[in-house]
Amino acid sequence: MKNSPKRIHLIVFLATSLLTTISVNAEEDHAHGSEVSDTHEQHDAKGPHGGKLLEAGDSQVELAIFERGVPPEYRAWITHQGRPITEHPAKLRVTLTRLGGQQDTFHFTATGDYWLGSGVVEEPHSFDVEVTLEVEGTSHRWAYESHEGRVTIRSDIAAAAGIRAAIADAGIIRQTQRLYGNTVMDPNRISHIRARFPGTIAQVKTNIGDNVKAGQVLAVIESNESLRPYKIRSPLSGIITARHANPGEFAHEQELFVIANYDHLWAELRAFPNQMNQIAVGQLVTLSAMDRTIASEIKHFLPNESNLPFMRARVPINNVEAAWTPGVWVEAEVVVSEQEAPLVVDNRALQSFRDWTVVFIKVGDQYEIRPLTLGRQDSQFTEVLAGLNRGDQYVVENSYLIKADVEKSGASHDH
Numbered sequence: 001m002k003n004s005p006k007r008i009h010l011i012v013f014l015a016t017s018l019l020t021t022i023s024v025n026a027e028e029d030h031a032h033g034s035e036v037s038d039t040h041e042q043h044d045a046k047g048p049h050g051g052k053l054l055e056a057g058d059s060q061v062e063l064a065i066f067e068r069g070v071p072p073e074y075r076a077w078i079t080h081q082g083r084p085i086t087e088h089p090a091k092l093r094v095t096l097t098r099l100g101g102q103q104d105t106f107h108f109t110a111t112g113d114y115w116l117g118s119g120v121v122e123e124p125h126s127f128d129v130e131v132t133l134e135v136e137g138t139s140h141r142w143a144y145e146s147h148e149g150r151v152t153i154r155s156d157i158a159a160a161a162g163i164r165a166a167i168a169d170a171g172i173i174r175q176t177q178r179l180y181g182n183t184v185m186d187p188n189r190i191s192h193i194r195a196r197f198p199g200t201i202a203q204v205k206t207n208i209g210d211n212v213k214a215g216q217v218l219a220v221i222e223s224n225e226s227l228r229p230y231k232i233r234s235p236l237s238g239i240i241t242a243r244h245a246n247p248g249e250f251a252h253e254q255e256l257f258v259i260a261n262y263d264h265l266w267a268e269l270r271a272f273p274n275q276m277n278q279i280a281v282g283q284l285v286t287l288s289a290m291d292r293t294i295a296s297e298i299k300h301f302l303p304n305e306s307n308l309p310f311m312r313a314r315v316p317i318n319n320v321e322a323a324w325t326p327g328v329w330v331e332a333e334v335v336v337s338e339q340e341a342p343l344v345v346d347n348r349a350l351q352s353f354r355d356w357t358v359v360f361i362k363v364g365d366q367y368e369i370r371p372l373t374l375g376r377q378d379s380q381f382t383e384v385l386a387g388l389n390r391g392d393q394y395v396v397e398n399s400y401l402i403k404a405d406v407e408k409s410g411a412s413h414d415h
Helices: 005-021 155-160 399-408
Strands: 052-056 059-066 073-080 083-085 090-097 103-111 114-117 127-135 138-146 150-152 164-167 169-185 190-194 199-204 217-223 229-233 238-243 255-260 264-271 284-289 292-297 300-303 311-318 329-346 351-353 356-363 366-371 373-377 381-386 393-397
Touching (some): 052 138, 059 138, 073 090, 073 127, 090 114, 150 399, 169 311, 169 373, 169 381, 217 255, 264 284, 264 329, 292 311, 329 373, 356 399, 393 399
Antiparallel strands (some): 052 059, 059 073, 073 083, 090 103, 103 114, 127 138, 150 366, 164 393, 169 264, 169 329, 199 217, 217 229, 284 292, 284 329, 300 311, 356 366, 356 393, 373 381
16 A cells, blocks of 8 residues: 555654654764763863773873774773873772663773773663772762663654564564465365256246355256256355356256355465475464465375375465455465574564664663674564563664664764
């Protein structure tokens, strides 16, 4: 269905509204925003190593995330009264508070001409930073924001844009095998009607295309033996697909009517020898054709009548709503295994961002990227090995809008 002009206008309006309600802060060195210390307000400044420069009294700390050839790590350069501090006595600690409340703390050890933070600075490099320094009996504290890949969207704007979130939880990963085939009639639902006794057709009460009920009178025949009329009734409900009966004609062994019931069809899928070791009776199947899908299961197998090298896996189709017809080419996803996964996300949530695959978590009115390490995948869900926690809210529907706003913000990250 094509978008109407009004709908296109609404999408443009919502995208514009989103752009005017977000706040994104990011720099390549992950250090920006406002900082305060226990002495005086600081300004954005960079040190000689390209890191963020923090100053208080006679003390300076240059803090940078270094990631060339190594996993991201904190490096710091400490100066007191104009001279570098390359060994104890000095204590430096950095505490990162991420969106959602998770805290990572780094303690620093003197290593050559710089101080090295403990552990890896995990992506995304988006957090509120607190730095504490103890040197020569004096303590200093700085706090600042270092955000990337984060946006703020009012709840009413998010709802109007169709942004919907789900809770990250355990799930089932289904491995599937793809088969192809055709829809066919159910032979139990086709009736070829003939006269019970030879005679002359006196009346015909139905025509091709008529819907009839089981027991409904189709024709009246005058018997040659008894010279009395008898009625021919429909043995099932369905549609008259053929009629070979007219008043005055002689009815003997010929077919008078054909009635077909389309409420139930079959899909006959081709399962080749290299697939048969995975395909079995009872497996769940999703059939797709003509922009429609239906769930069913394999009921049985039949050999191919033309002696070609495949079996026919037969799958029943409930067609009470008359959405399917015989002779349609179908594609089938057969579930061949089901495995539990401790954490999965809906595939609709996955977005590419830089060289990552990400989802956007939601905390209040704030949204932020979460780079993921992924495992097994099926047509609906993907297993998450790292990067997301069970219970996190993540955007499932229209996450591309958030991605677009993050990219428009000019957020950058130097890897």
